[in-house]
Amino acid sequence: MSLLVTGTIGIDTIETPARKVERVMGGSCAYFAAAASLHCPVRVVAAVGGDWPAEHKAMLQRFKNVDLTGLEVRPKSTTFAWGGRYFDNMNERETLFTHLGVLEEKPPIVPNSYADSRYIFLANTHPAVQMELLSHFPKRALAVADTMDLWINIAKPDLMQLLKQVDGVVLNNSEAEQLTGVRNPITACRKILEMGPRFAVNKKGEHGAILVHRDGVATMPAFPAELHQVVDPTGAGDSFAGGLMGYLAGANRTDFEGLQTGLAWGTVTASFTIESFGLEGLAKLTRADVEKRMKQFQRHARVG
Amino acid sequence: MSLLVTGTIGIDTIETPARKVERVMGGSCAYFAAAASLHCPVRVVAAVGGDWPAEHKAMLQRFKNVDLTGLEVRPKSTTFAWGGRYFDNMNERETLFTHLGVLEEKPPIVPNSYADSRYIFLANTHPAVQMELLSHFPKRALAVADTMDLWINIAKPDLMQLLKQVDGVVLNNSEAEQLTGVRNPITACRKILEMGPRFAVNKKGEHGAILVHRDGVATMPAFPAELHQVVDPTGAGDSFAGGLMGYLAGANRTDFEGLQTGLAWGTVTASFTIESFGLEGLAKLTRADVEKRMKQFQRHARVG
Numbered sequence: 001m002s003l004l005v006t007g008t009i010g011i012d013t014i015e016t017p018a019r020k021v022e023r024v025m026g027g028s029c030a031y032f033a034a035a036a037s038l039h040c041p042v043r044v045v046a047a048v049g050g051d052w053p054a055e056h057k058a059m060l061q062r063f064k065n066v067d068l069t070g071l072e073v074r075p076k077s078t079t080f081a082w083g084g085r086y087f088d089n090m091n092e093r094e095t096l097f098t099h100l101g102v103l104e105e106k107p108p109i110v111p112n113s114y115a116d117s118r119y120i121f122l123a124n125t126h127p128a129v130q131m132e133l134l135s136h137f138p139k140r141a142l143a144v145a146d147t148m149d150l151w152i153n154i155a156k157p158d159l160m161q162l163l164k165q166v167d168g169v170v171l172n173n174s175e176a177e178q179l180t181g182v183r184n185p186i187t188a189c190r191k192i193l194e195m196g197p198r199f200a201v202n203k204k205g206e207h208g209a210i211l212v213h214r215d216g217v218a219t220m221p222a223f224p225a226e227l228h229q230v231v232d233p234t235g236a237g238d239s240f241a242g243g244l245m246g247y248l249a250g251a252n253r254t255d256f257e258g259l260q261t262g263l264a265w266g267t268v269t270a271s272f273t274i275e276s277f278g279l280e281g282l283a284k285l286t287r288a289d290v291e292k293r294m295k296q297f298q299r300h301a302r303v304g
Numbered sequence: 305m306s307l308l309v310t311g312t313i314g315i316d317t318i319e320t321p322a323r324k325v326e327r328v329m330g331g332s333c334a335y336f337a338a339a340a341s342l343h344c345p346v347r348v349v350a351a352v353g354g355d356w357p358a359e360h361k362a363m364l365q366r367f368k369n370v371d372l373t374g375l376e377v378r379p380k381s382t383t384f385a386w387g388g389r390y391f392d393n394m395n396e397r398e399t400l401f402t403h404l405g406v407l408e409e410k411p412p413i414v415p416n417s418y419a420d421s422r423y424i425f426l427a428n429t430h431p432a433v434q435m436e437l438l439s440h441f442p443k444r445a446l447a448v449a450d451t452m453d454l455w456i457n458i459a460k461p462d463l464m465q466l467l468k469q470v471d472g473v474v475l476n477n478s479e480a481e482q483l484t485g486v487r488n489p490i491t492a493c494r495k496i497l498e499m500g501p502r503f504a505v506n507k508k509g510e511h512g513a514i515l516v517h518r519d520g521v522a523t524m525p526a527f528p529a530e531l532h533q534v535v536d537p538t539g540a541g542d543s544f545a546g547g548l549m550g551y552l553a554g555a556n557r558t559d560f561e562g563l564q565t566g567l568a569w570g571t572v573t574a575s576f577t578i579e580s581f582g583l584e585g586l587a588k589l590t591r592a593d594v595e596k597r598m599k600q601f602q603r604h605a606r607v608g
Contacts, residue, residue, distance in 0.1 A: 090488075183531075184394075184534070187530045204511065207508065207512070208511070208525055210528060217604055218604055218605070219605055220525060221525045224514060224521050225490070226488060226490050227491035264607045298608055299520075300523050301605070303605045303606075304568035
């Protein structure tokens with residue numbers, strides 16, 4: 001089934017304890033689409049500026065399953081740019097700068113050819129924009145939104161409206177706590193379900209993820225990555241969501257057990273993202289690589 | 305096969321955000337033995353003082369699989385006592401007081417009838433004492449030690465000696481980092497393997513556990529507990545070790561796959577401990593309760 005993602009395409013400058021890279025491909029939509037494309041075709045709705053590097057376009061085009069019809073280039077605008085620095089533990093980071101560029105303008109245009117999209121992922125942006133974009137897809141079977149601390153702080157009424165319109169939400173553990181005032185990740189997600197969605201996925205980074213659904217709870221560890229394998233965690237959360245939604249759309253599933261299986265595909269897909277800067281880790285993958293690591297993950301995470 | 309544990313039996317005073325309890329049964333040996341006894345018979349080597357409450361003895365005696373021949377009562381001494389307070393998140397705590405009592409004296413006497421013990425768990429105490437106790441069990445098939453930050457700080461040479469003599473070590477994530485200087489839990493455990501043992505279990509509390517073994521890596525989430533289910537986390541780590549070692553001794557296994565299955569039994573066993581203060585949560589359990597929750601855990605933690 002058709003999977004569509006709206007979100008940011010950005011230019012990232014990233015410092016890790018080992019290295020600094022400038023102006024690599026980034027953004028929630030880019031990571032999501034690249035990751036999901038290993039599982040099914042993906043339609044992109046996003047905007048970039050006239051400064052968008054040709055090599056970034058070439059990078060995205062390496063993902064044969066990514067449909068760029070909805071990628072709008074605005075020659076007089078600038079591309080969203082983000083700079084961040086990771087601390088020694090590679091699990092915490094600070095933002096060094098953010099240039100919103102096209103994100104300060106009107107939302108990207110949704111092509112008519114996308115109107116029949118069935119699986120919708122609203123990557124992180126202002127919840128009012130997420131709602132506007134969602135309204136273009138009346139035939140949707142599953143709509144899932146990501147969010148972040150910024151919108152919980154400055155646009156909570158819009159976010160609460162959005163939560164009534166989506167089937168599921170994906171967010172970090174700290175954001176679930178911020179939104180609900182509850183630190184326990186499962187109880188926090190239960191409170192989010194009271195706000196509207198029928199499931200919430202709590203992303204715990206190196207500690208895995210928890211799915212709280214009206215029909216059950218699923219818990220999953222992260223793929224066990226050694227120190228030398230963790231090159232750049234940027235985009236891991238979006239790649240996780242891409243693997244999850246890509247599995248669901250590819251299998252045409254929206255049920256609890258499907259989501260639980262999707263968590264595993266998301267985990268495995270994200271494990272490749274952190275092994276390189278930008279999309280390099282995903283670009284060189286084949287479907288066989290992903291399936292092989294899934295088998296490895298199932299051995300690592302066998303229960304009893 | 306016979307499982308033996310040496311460690312502390314204590315009197316705990318515990319404050320949680322919801323409640324305060326005074327002088328409940330505690331100690332690493334008590335939690336370990338109670339938890340392991342759900343899986344196999346357990347021999348206890350520990351000392352208490354003349355002040356040890358009769359109701360604590362009665363509590364331990366409720367666990368039919370626990371052999372108390374090696375429980376030494378020293379009438380003129382006092383029992384180890386610990387007071388701690390949990391913060392709002394129930395995952396961090398501070399120690400309010402520690403009365404060492406019998407722990408400052410000579411180690412407990414190992415009964416002759418215990419000399420043929422095959423599975424040995426050295427719960428947390430001074431590594432020199434752990435080594436002395438270990439020397440009583442020449443027929444051991446598997447020896448595993450726990451440790452803590454205190455001994456890493458003040459008795460590292462003894463700890464390094466101990467690590468050469470045990471098959472495995474169980475420790476908290478923060479302690480693995482402290483011992484190795486490496487924050488990544490898997491890479492830290494690899495470094496510990498270079499110190500002697502053939503496996504290390506990294507306990508991450510609410511985030512589960514990771515086993516690093518010469519023959520492989522296993523990762524496991526915690527049992528998904530909601531806020532209202534977490535009454536008192538005290539003893540969770542020792543109960544986890546008890547479930548793990550109890551499974552291994554009961555099944556007479558020492559291999560990687562056995563340890564991996566043991567992690568799941570440890571996780572499930574510990575999930576009952578945190579639901580009550582002291583040993584209450586374990587005391588009312590039947591083997592059927594534990595098996596039922598294991599099936600539940602396997603549903604929660606299914607991978608793909």
